[in-house]
Amino acid sequence: MKKLFVVLFIMGCTGFAAVQAQDAEKTTVAKRLTDSMTVQLSLTEDQVPKVLAINQEFSSKAAAIRSEGGGKMDKLKKVKAANSERDKALKAILTDEQFLEYKANKKENKALAKERMKARKQR
Numbered sequence: 001m002k003k004l005f006v007v008l009f010i011m012g013c014t015g016f017a018a019v020q021a022q023d024a025e026k027t028t029v030a031k032r033l034t035d036s037m038t039v040q041l042s043l044t045e046d047q048v049p050k051v052l053a054i055n056q057e058f059s060s061k062a063a064a065i066r067s068e069g070g071g072k073m074d075k076l077k078k079v080k081a082a083n084s085e086r087d088k089a090l091k092a093i094l095t096d097e098q099f100l101e102y103k104a105n106k107k108e109n110k111a112l113a114k115e116r117m118k119a120r121k122q123r
Contacts, residue, residue, distance in 0.1 A: 030055035040105060041098045050093045058086040 034052040037043060043051060061082040065075050091099050 027056060027059075030059045033059075037102070041094065041101055043094075043098070047093055051090065054086055054089045054093070057089075058082055 030052060033055050034048065037051055037055075038048055062079055065078045065082065068075075090102060094102060
């Protein structure tokens with residue numbers, strides 16, 4: 001379950017995963033991410049639909065950014081900006097404790113992604 005969360009979280013946060021631009025797939029990715037966050041952060045019934053809406057919006061923005069033209073750095077900056085917007089929206093919904101856990105998970109997932117990139121380069 002944690003590996004699934006890591007993979008989905010990385011897809012949502014970094015925008016480097018290949019996600020089709022179809023609405024159904026974006027919704028599926030957002031739903032899976034929300035399901036993982038529900039478990040990891042112990043979201044309440046009231047928080048779940050709000051977090052899902054935020055994840056769907058981010059997923060749509062990230063897919064649009066990936067599909068548009070431009071260089072990698074430009075796309076990375078745009079995804080980071082969208083991710084910052086997502087963090088602000090989540091902070092308004094999550095408790096302080098949940099948001100700290102979210103940030104800790106995000107930091108851990110970023111480190112894991114860097115390790116995977118290093119391993120790929122060494123092959």
